[in-house]
Amino acid sequence: MPDFDAYVSSMEERASSALSSTSNGADLFGSVDFLDGQVSRKLREAVPLGVRRERGAFFTSSDLRTAALVAWPRAETPVGPVLDPAVGAGDLLIEVAQSLPVFSGLDSTLDLWGSQLHGRDIEPSFVRLAKARLALLAISRGAVPTNGRRMRLDDLFPGIMAGDGIDVLNSGWEGGHIVMNPPFGYHSPGFAVEWANGRTNMAAMFLASAIEHSTAGTSLTAILPEVIRTGSRYRRLRAFVSERLRVVGVESFGRFDAWTDVDVFTLRGVVKEVSVKEDSETVEWWQRSNGRKLGEECDISVGSVVPHRDEESGEEYPFLQARQIPLGGDYDASQAEKRRFTSRLFEPPFVVVRRTSRPADRARGIGTLINGADGILVENHLLVCKPKDGSLESCHRAIALLRSPKSREWLDQRIRCRHLTVGALREMPWFDA
Ligand SMILES: C[S@@+](CC[C@H](N)C(=O)[O-])C[C@H]1O[C@@H](n2cnc3c(N)ncnc32)[C@H](O)[C@@H]1O
Structure with missing residues (x-):
């Protein structure tokens, strides 16, 4: 440089x-x-x-x-x-x-x-x-x-x-305080870690090393990418953090800065004694609801076709692709392009939501009602929300819930990464839509 x-x-x-x-x-x-x-x-x-x-x-x-x-x-x-x-x-x-x-x-x-x-x-x-x-x-x-x-x-x-900061953390910091905004790139750890498989975010490595090796009572303040707070890939890391850190604050900040398109949050806590397990309280990584949730009314899953990977074989069915269906409204799947594949088929009526969306996007969480043909293939860029009672009325209620301002606000807080997850939709509180 x-x-x-x-x-x-x-x-x-x-x-x-x-x-x-x-x-x-x-x-x-x-x-x-x-x-x-x-x-x-x-x-x-x-x-x-x-x-x-x-x-x-x-x-x-x-x-x-x-x-x-x-x-x-x-x-x-x-x-x-x-x-x-x-x-x-x-x-x-x-x-x-x-x-x-x-x-x-x-x-x-x-x-x-x-x-x-x-x-x-x-x-x-x-x-x-x-x-x-x-x-x-x-x-x-x-x-x-x-x-x-x-x-x-x-x-x-x-x-x-x-x-190397990981080395100093791994040798056990006894000074009392750690502050960090670690690198966010992806690397293979080079050694086995119980909470990750394969490539992982360096920020996750710094976080885990700080918590695992610092003496009890060490205070930690970390600026971290949102994927660690809400991404399903980091569920085990969050469980590890909850067990070993007395968390006193988890706050979303928003975009890192005007030039850096990554959403971040801050985590503050105090390292616990390893032996203290009785107060391994569940950390509030996001606002939870005790009431009814979308996942209790609908089965939520990711479309099962990965277009560039999955070989075209088997019978032909209508194939829903995120870039071809309207945003909101109804869509008759019999108009869709056809594709061959032997994988999970979805029976209408159901609702699809685009997986890729960023916080505050107009398209975020907007549901499209799918009807028409029997047996539909869905690509993996779409989330499928299928009412448990199979009714059209429940599809309309789910769409109304998804587009309500409260739900959109909740979703932006729950998951600030680019991809909506099955877990996030399942947990969406059933606000009075
Ligand atoms: C996101 S920047 C943050 C810097 C600073 N803490 C701040 O808040 O402005 C991350 C820094 O980590 C450094 N870095 C990357 N890998 C590292 C490693 N293994 N050990 C120590 N520093 C590392 C980079 O050079 C970079 O300066």
Whole structure:
């Protein structure tokens, strides 16, 4: 990342000259843009999106870090050492450092901050940048350099260094606090984990390692992709988290930032004693309803044909495909293209809903009533909602429920990923539609 390195060097020069100046920080900085959007902007300008995705390099905006650390104690005395195992350019530690004490002398301030702030990142230039920004933050908050001691950036923040964050988590963090916005890319763990098969999200690996290996009482604040909160693939991970973390907050944030199209949530909790099983309470990952649910009235399943994978053989039947049927209204399946396949057939009347949709999409959760032919094949991009009593009237009631504003709001909260799931539709509360 040569272009970005030039920016990192310029920030280091700025920090080094501020460390040896005796001016007050407030005079040194016209603006404190270096604490927020500037770094992400420089990264976007210098490093192509594909490379940033591969490395998971997306820095947390001040809005998101404030939301994530809203409950962080604003104490007079430091709360104890804090680790960010994927520290990037230090944004989460910057938020933490906003509530660390500032002494009049810069050296004593940075000594204290250095003992409290710990981080790892596999990208050494990010680590250099994190240190420079933290030093600049201390100066901008009013710590004044004295002539007495010469400070070199390299010697500051000895706990922040290049390295693998999973390794540091796996060796057991005993410092007391972990904050993280880990990479969201997919990798094979390389070792067996009880809650995942095959490729898994790196964020899930960071989360599980933090909870599994940190000492009891460690507080955790994590920014994570929504798929971990609601995706069926992470059900076992959520069960593991519920068992080992006393969860105190699960909050959806929405889109990561204006340039990064991933919805995220924040998770806050305290690591439990491994032996304490009796209070393994069920975590409220989403709002649940004790009343009647859609899944009690209808059988919900995914269409069984995977068009490009499934060989065309057997008898021919009408084939429903998401891109060919109307959004809402009725559809006579006898008009549909035909296809051969020996798989599950659906008998009308039933309702289909598109699986692919994003929160707040107009099309999200809109049901189309299917009638017409006997025996219909349905592609796997559609969810099928078949009333248990088989009646047309129940289909209409399900469609009305699905399109009601309350249901749409509930669905956006329940599942912020791109795919609606069978589980989410089954759990949909039967609001008075
Ligand atoms: C989403 S960014 C977040 C950075 C920072 N914590 C923040 O909130 O802005 C994730 C960071 O993880 C780093 N990373 C990727 N794999 C890592 C690993 N195995 N160990 C440590 N850091 C890693 C990336 O270089 C990137 O800086």
